[in-house]
Amino acid sequence: MIVLHAVFPLDPDKRDEALDLIAELAEKSRAEPGMIEYRPTTDVDDPNVVRFFERYxxxxxxxxxxxxxxxxxxxxxxxxxxxxxxxxxxxxxxSADELEL
Known part of the structure; x- marks a missing residue:
């Protein structure tokens, strides 16, 4: 399995445009064969930072x-x-195992 963690600091003036593009990218990426998870999120400490968690x-x-x-x-x-x-x-x-909390 391939896992990516990406961090993108967004220009605050272009944040809305960036989030629109990211939402479209995520929707289309999740439909790809071999994609396990594709999850962009905004950082709780800095809303102008988007983090991607991707599993292939x-x-x-x-x-x-x-x-x-x-x-x-x-x-x-x-x-x-x-x-x-x-x-x-x-x-x-x-290998990866799910943990119970």
């Missing part, structure tokens, strides 16, 4: 996502929407 079945699903029209459009628009450098961390997971 495998490398092929991750690569396919990066080639979709909706991802390409988002990636092209992203530089004009940011207030700083994004941070993206990729994890390759061999």
């Amino acid at each position: 079945e495998d490398e092929a699903a991750f690569e396919a996502h990066s080639k979709t029209d909706h991802f390409q459009a988002f990636e092209a628009a992203l530089p004009d929407l940011l207030a700083g450098e994004p941070e993206v961390t990729r994890f390759e997971i061999e």
